[in-house]
Amino acid sequence: IDQEREGEQIDRALLKNVLGIFVEIGMGEMEFYENDFEDAMLKDTAAYYSRKASNWIVEDSCPDYMLKAEECLKKEKDRVSHYLHSSSETKLLEKVQNELLVVYTNQLLEKEHSGCRALLRDDKVEDLSRMYRLFHRIPKGLEQVANVFKQAESSSGSQEQVFVRKVIELLDKYMAYVTDSFANNSLFHKVLKEAFEVFCNNFFAGCSSAELLASYCDNILKKGGSEKLSDDAIEETLDKVVKCLAFISDKDLFAAFYRKKLSRRLLFDKSANDDHERLILTKLKQQYGGQFTSKMEGMVTDLTLAKENQSHFQEYLSNNSAANPGIDLTVRVLTTGFWPSYKSSDLSLPVEMVKCVEVFKEFYQTKTKHRKLTWIYSLDTCNINGKFESKTIELIVGTYQAAALLLFNASDRLSYSDIKSQLNLADDDLIRLLQSLSCAKYKILTKEPSNRTVSSTDHFEFNSKFTDRMRRIRIPLPFVDExxxxxxxxxxxxxxxxxxxxxxxxxxxxxxxxxxxxxxxxxxxxxxxxxxxxxxxxxxxxxxxxxxxxxxxxxxxxxxxxx
Structure with missing residues (x-):
């Protein structure tokens, strides 16, 4: 066998007859074949390919090494069909795969000028396909390939987005193989489905594939997203996303992350195109049914109704000048059941804001008396003017931040306890908002002691000396991983x-x-x-x-x- 592996011609028929004797001696049982021949053959195979691999991994590029590995596996399978017993096939191929692929996985994938990163960079689709064919054979092989996919450098988008894009490209390529090279054979569809189900249901850098796919959609659909595509390309890509979702087990988790990101696009006017938002919902509905998309469709409808409601509110204020709070107020009334759950609080609003809330309540009661309004202040934004010594700067902040800042109209200096009691906020929320105003990039408040953490013994003052080259600045709250x-x-x-x-x-x-x-x-x-x-x-x-x-x-x- 080793002679044949080295390229010599051998008498395959004679070898088959000799090996057949082992089975005949055992009266059809495999004990003699396994103990007197197979065990030694497998041990010798491992040693043979260990020697070969140790040379090839040094001498060859990643594509050349994979070509040799694929050829070796093909030849070993051929040996089984010509003279080894069929029961040896799995054990023999496992030995070869272990020595050629498992032992050298990291070295092969990480080869500096020809490894997985280089293949991705140079768009070597054929070599990447071969890599997939080889590594999907071995336990957790695709996970390691996937990790390199994720780490691969790219000029556009985050690493996660690059990974999803490559998965979609890989699916395209293999679907083409099934339809064009394998005559749409159902067996190959089954194999592709099984392979991608394994591949698509792993975690990458702590993120599930369901979350990554939802984030990828977000980057396609939001303003300023990293996926810069034409309208036709967006429709085509959304089709592929829906196909990709078919391989993900946790479709409900995708839906939850998608709703969360959709809510931010809709509420903060980040959606690039309303038609595209409806398009993907139509595709998802066709594939997974109305129940899958009903809440998402409800969210989109809510925003349309909210715009109409806002127009009616403006008319109400025009006709009731005494009710006008003197502040531009936009309110979106949403249906609780459609939207992701949000934290509500019993925030004690400053008097300037209380009037806004009361006016809208009065207006809403003219339309319906049977619905209860729950205000989600954590989603609000406020534009307030900060009058500093150098100039007035417009501050774009959240309602919590605005409520805290407005307290300083009546007091020059406030303790942490003063602010907490006046706003009625939980410590977690209060610490986050005070950090954003006194410890981050824009120090609208000065803090005593002057360090980068907020504690319950701190005191705060309005920073009248604050200045910035911009006349309008946005002050975000510290990020909370949802x-x-x-x-x-x-x-x-x-x-x-x-x-x-x-x-x-x-x-x-x-x-x-x-x-x-x-x-x-x-x-x-x-x-x-x-x-x-x-x-x-x-x-x-x-x-x-x-x-x-x-x-x-x-x-x-x-x-x-x-x-």
């Missing part, structure tokens, strides 16, 4: 979904064994997410305590529905 909250909300929704699914199944079937109930539950829910068996078991136990189900007294693995 990922954890989104994931927690999705987990909560999943519990409700599992409960509803179990009850629906049991209501229809009346009696079911545990395993069948779990399998039916997984089958029904897997369109949106892949439920964990432990989670289903926990929900079953909870439904038993709430008298929706009961265990059969004679067979505890059998459940009955309680009407």
């Amino acid at each position: 990922r954890k909250k989104v994931v927690e909300d999705v987990d909560k929704d999943r519990r409700y979904a599992i409960d509803a699914c179990i009850v629906r199944i049991m209501k229809s079937r009346k009696v079911l064994p545990h395993q069948q109930l779990v399998l039916e539950c997984v089958e029904q829910l897997s369109r949106m997410f892949k439920p964990d068996f432990k989670a289903i078991k926990k929900r079953i136990e909870d439904l038993i305590t709430r008298d929706y189900l009961e265990r059969d007294k004679e067979n505890p693995n059998l459940f009955k529905y309680l009407a």
Whole structure:
């Protein structure tokens, strides 16, 4: 065998007959073949390819090395079909893959002038495809390729966006292989689906692929996003995003992150094109049904209605000059059920702001008396004039920040406790807003002691000497990572979904064994997410305590529905 590996001609028929004797001696059993031949052959194979790989990894470029590896795997498979027993194929290929790919994965992918980064940079699609073919064979091989994808340098967009773009390109390429090279064969569609499901359901730098795909959409659809595309290219790319989503198990998590980002585009006027927003919702609805997009569609509709509502509010103020608060006020009334959950607070507004809220409440009650308004101050923005010694500067701030700054109209100096008691804010929110005003880039307030952290013993004064070359500045609050909250909300929704699914199944079937109930539950829910068996078991136990189900007294693995 080693002679043939080195290119010599051997008598394959003779070798096949000799190896057949091992099977015949064992009367069809594989014991003699495995113990007296296969074990030694596999050990020799590992040693042979270990020697070869140690030379090739030094001498060859990444593409050349992959060509040799692919050729070796092909030849070893050919040997099995010609003279080795078919049972040797998996074990033999695993040995070859281990020595050629697993052992040298990092060195191969990280080769300075020809590794994965260079292939991405130079758009070497054929070599990248070969890399995919090779590494999808080995355990966690694609994860390592994916990590290099993510780290690859790119002139446009964040690393995450580059990764998603490359995944979409890879999907395009392999879909073309299936349709053009493999005659649309269903087996190849199945293999591609399985490979991409594994690939697309990993975490990259702490982010799920569902979140990365939602962020990629955000960069396409928002003003100033990193994906600069024409209208036709946007439509084509959105089609590909929807196709990519098919491989992601946690579609509900994608929907949650997408809604979060959609809300920011809509509320802060960051959406580049309303038609594109509706276009992707149409595509998602066609693919995953109306329930998947109903909340998102409701959000878009809410904004249209909010604009009409604002026009009516302006008319109301024009006709009631006494009610006009003397401040330009824009209010968006949204439907709670459509939008992501936001933190509301009992912020005590300064008198200047109280009048605005009261006027809008009076207007809204002329339209309906049966709806309750909950103000989400954490999403508001305010434009206020700061009168400093050098000049007046317009400050664009959040409502929390504006409320704090307006307190200094009545007092030159305030303690942390004074501000907290007057605003009625939680410590977390108060610390964030005071940091933004006294410790960050724009020091509108001076703090005592003068350090970069805010504590409950600090005192604050309006910084009358503040100046800036701009006449209008935006003062952001410190960033809060909302990922954890989104994931927690999705987990909560999943519990409700599992409960509803179990009850629906049991209501229809009346009696079911545990395993069948779990399998039916997984089958029904897997369109949106892949439920964990432990989670289903926990929900079953909870439904038993709430008298929706009961265990059969004679067979505890059998459940009955309680009407």
